[in-house]
Amino acid sequence: MRSHARTIVVLALAAGLLLLFLRNVNLGRVLADILHARPEWLALSLATTFVNLAIRALRWQFLLEPLGPTAFGNVFRATAVGFAATSLLPARAGEVIRPYFLARHEQMSATGAFATIIVERLLDTITVLILLASYVFVFGREVAFTNPLGFKAIKWAGASAAVIAAAALVVLFVLAKDPARLGRTIERLARVVPSALAGLLAKVAEKFAIGLAAIRQPSRMLTALAWSFPLWLSICLGIWSVAMAFRFAIPFTGSFLLLAMLVLGVTVPTPGAVGGFHEAFRLGATVFFGASETAAVGAAIVLWLFSIGPSLFLGLLFAAQVGLNLNGIRRLADQAEQGHTA
Numbered sequence: 001m002r003s004h005a006r007t008i009v010v011l012a013l014a015a016g017l018l019l020l021f022l023r024n025v026n027l028g029r030v031l032a033d034i035l036h037a038r039p040e041w042l043a044l045s046l047a048t049t050f051v052n053l054a055i056r057a058l059r060w061q062f063l064l065e066p067l068g069p070t071a072f073g074n075v076f077r078a079t080a081v082g083f084a085a086t087s088l089l090p091a092r093a094g095e096v097i098r099p100y101f102l103a104r105h106e107q108m109s110a111t112g113a114f115a116t117i118i119v120e121r122l123l124d125t126i127t128v129l130i131l132l133a134s135y136v137f138v139f140g141r142e143v144a145f146t147n148p149l150g151f152k153a154i155k156w157a158g159a160s161a162a163v164i165a166a167a168a169l170v171v172l173f174v175l176a177k178d179p180a181r182l183g184r185t186i187e188r189l190a191r192v193v194p195s196a197l198a199g200l201l202a203k204v205a206e207k208f209a210i211g212l213a214a215i216r217q218p219s220r221m222l223t224a225l226a227w228s229f230p231l232w233l234s235i236c237l238g239i240w241s242v243a244m245a246f247r248f249a250i251p252f253t254g255s256f257l258l259l260a261m262l263v264l265g266v267t268v269p270t271p272g273a274v275g276g277f278h279e280a281f282r283l284g285a286t287v288f289f290g291a292s293e294t295a296a297v298g299a300a301i302v303l304w305l306f307s308i309g310p311s312l313f314l315g316l317l318f319a320a321q322v323g324l325n326l327n328g329i330r331r332l333a334d335q336a337e338q339g340h341t342a
Helices: 002-022 027-035 039-067 072-088 094-103 110-139 141-146 148-177 179-191 195-210 218-245 254-265 276-289 293-321 326-341
Strands: none
Touching: 002 276, 002 293, 027 293, 039 072, 039 110, 039 218, 039 293, 072 094, 072 293, 072 326, 094 110, 094 326, 110 148, 110 218, 110 254, 148 254, 148 276, 218 254, 218 293, 254 276, 276 293, 293 326
């Protein structure tokens, strides 16, 4: 019952955002803009999505090294399956599916692998904030002059995200510093909860802290951060290529601002970020770069299809190879969620 209620809320949210995205838009003109987009730029944008998956897998493999050796093929397949699940299921279910799928093919703890996903998200946030800061303070003076109110809102959102990211880094560092101590601390819960439950929580917490090994090693953390820049610059290239295909007057660095808005948009927990992604791009393109409504809507649709299409195709293909259909992926998501909340 609780799951059904959550599904209804998520679908209603997605529908509301799509209605907002498509309001007062001539769909015929949107289709015409899509058909007249420059194919060479679209091809470049589509190619970047495959590059992004490969870089994500390489970076994750590096973060997993303290837990044990992994094969790139298994890491790449788990990455694709995770992103496919995120495209199909709400609440970014792929984030918990990815380590569980990998653990089925590698000898490692799914809980420890899940901790590396949190490190990834932290690295992603830091990288996006650095790119946004470079635009806000170096490249975006023209936008700051033409739209000071909107630019101020972007600065405020970026500063808030920076504070949250810094706080998260401190918390994770404390957790990672002494995994055994964390386990012992949770074991003390035996005084207020059943001892069996406290022991289970202690084991899970210790495995989780071990998975944060990259944070205990500054050189490894910096190397993983270095991996993040080609990843997000490739994502920016994909965004900018679609903008060029639709003939927007946007410099490459303008994609840093659009990227930040898209990151905010995809925080809405709809399957595949439907609605939130689209409206964030439309707002960014029209408010900050003067794109027409129809062209912005068309570009948002194409960019969204490119963003989820390759990972969805590859993820479903890899899942099918091990006997998982959509229902199997959903069950895996439920098992992973129960494992992390047990």
